[in-house]
Every structure is written in structure tokens, then in C-alpha cells.
Amino acid sequence: MKIREYLKLARSFNAVLTGISPVMGALVMQHYSLLELIVLFFIGFLGHTWGFVLNDILDYKIDRHEKELKDRPLVSGTISLRNAWLFAWTALILAFILALYLSVSKGLFFSLLVLVISASFVTLYDLISKKLPLTDIILALGVFFLVLYGASIHLTSLNEVPLLAWIVCTLGAIQVLFMNIVAGGLKDIDNDVQKGAKTLAVKLGVRVEHQHLHVSVSFFFVAYGIQIADVILTFLPFVLFPLFTASWLCYIQWMLLIVISGLMFFFSYKLLSLPTFDRDTVRKHIGLHYYTNFALVPVMLMTLTPWAILLVFFPALGFVLSNLTLHGTLLQPKTM
Secondary structure: OHHHHHHHHOOHHHHHHHHHHHHHHHHHOOOOOHHHHHHHHHHHHHHHHHHHHHHHHHOHHHHOOOHHHOOOHHHHOOOOHHHHHHHHHHHHHHHHHHHHHHHHHHOOOHHHHHHHHHHHHHHHHHHHOOOOOOOHHHHHHHHHHHHHHHHOOOOOOHHHOOHHHHHHHHHHHHHHHHHHHHHHHHHOHHHHHHHOOOOHHHHOOOEEEOOEEEOOHHHHHHHHHHHHHHHHHHHHHHHHOHHHHOOOHHHHHHHHHHHHHHHHHHHHHHHHOOOEOOHHHHHHHHHHHHHHHHHHHHHHHHHOOHHHHHHHHHHHHHHHHHHHHHOOOOOOOOOO
16 A cells, blocks of 8 residues: 555554654643644654655655665655655645644744744755754754754743753753764674765674674774763752652652663663674664653653653554555564
């Protein structure tokens, strides 16, 4: 079915995660309108679609020669380039129509500028990601501003954004940095080395020789450094804001955060220590790390509303259901 192919093209396995990004921004500001949260989710989902479809279009000439990417709709030919462009632009336009609806309904248009900045960073990343090292920072900024967009829908300027919102925006950006620099760098390392891609993984000497994965010491430091920063920032609100330690709930949060952080480091260790390079195994460890990493922020936000814990389950559920429906696997999306 064509719908199935378009969901593959949109990378639906992690679209729920991106969709929740602006939702988390709104929750930080303690906006709990279900309609607003649903609209924000679809704005994030559609923005995710724009970014990934555009990336596939721009990488098509390279991807079509890779047998391991044959499940991608553009490579397999189930979707034409023309229809892919139409799909991408439709997603972007719909996202801004929904954003305009929110702005008009409140008479506040500052957040639209924030969303434009987010989309601009994502688009710029797609255009230059394989040409320059550390362009992952550009994509991280795109997600930073996507979270900030959700936080700013009731605001008129950046001066009104509280410190907690800046922390959550930064956490979103850090998580993207790990996924692109570390997970993405390892996932494509064999092809990137052959094609001369200027990713940080390649620059730091990560390589595959006779199917054996070599991960440099410097790359280990980068990977664990990003995660340590992630954990420190997650615990920072408990130090800075009395509200976060005002009730017994904080002890449950600390326990959960410690367990989740331990799992995150464990899955990253498994990823970085693979003796042989197997893309399906890499994808599995990336998927496991992805959703333990994401769980940190919703658990931290339980201080504002205990219902935030529910956000932990939606991305994982979307990931599993998408993989089962589109690829016949639990943790190994073939289009990753």
C-alpha cells in the first residue's frame, strides 16, 4: 500500500519522539490544554516528516547504490522523487497552517518566528550534513527551537522564557547530538568512510575493517561526554528550583532517573563495544538507547505534572508498532 511506503519515507518509527518535542515545551510552561498539545504534536510530527523526506531526496543519488538501504521508498522506487517532493512540501505547509491556527486563536505570533527558525536549521542541516563536520549541531539547534516553539505559544518575546524551559530545550538538543554524532555516525560508518563523508565519527578515526568495528578512544570520550552532560542537566532543576524537592515525589524521580541513566550508559556501551559491524544490531542498540535517553525529561517534568510520565511510553509504543507494521521487526527499523 502507498500509505505504508509514505510512512516509511517519513521515518515513522521515531516521528512520535519528534512530535512530542514541542509538547514538552508546552508542559514546561504548564499549559495542559489537550487540544493545544495535540496540535503541537502534529506540528512536530509534520516537521519531522519534512526533515527526513528532504534528507532522503537530497541523498537519493548516493543511497540508490547501497543495497542495505533498499527498503527506503526512493531507493526501491515505490515513491517517485516528484511525489516525495510533494509529500515533503505538504507536510511543511500543513505544519505552518496548524501553527498559524494556534497563533491566530491567541492573537500571539512570536512563536511562529521560533518555528521558522527551527525549520530553517533542519533544512540547512539536510543541505550540508555530508559536506562539513559537526553539522549535527545545526540539527540540534533545529530541535532546540522546536521545543522552544512549544514553550513560546503564549509568549511575546524570549525574555518571558523561564530558565527551566531553556534547560529542557538544551536537553532536547543534547539528545539529538548523541543520536546524530554517535548513533548516526556508527550506523553509517562503513558507507561514510567509503564516500568520504566528513562526519565527526570519520574525523575521529572510527572505521570498519573486515567487518570489525574500530571505535577510537576520542570517539568514546565524545559519546560519554555528551551523555554525562545530559544526565547533569536532567538533575540540575532539583538543585536550582525548590519546587523540584518540595514533595516526596522527588525521591521516586531520583530513583527512576538513576535507573534510566544507568540503562542509557549500558546501551551506549553495547553500541560502542560491538566487535563486528552489523547494521541490524547497530539499529537495535540505537533504538534501545533512543528511548531510555528520551525518558529522562518526562520523568524530570513529573514535578510539574505527574502525568508527564505518560510521555515515556508513547515514543516507545510508536517505535515498536511502526517497526512491526512496516518492517516486521521490533527494534530494527530498516529505513534508519
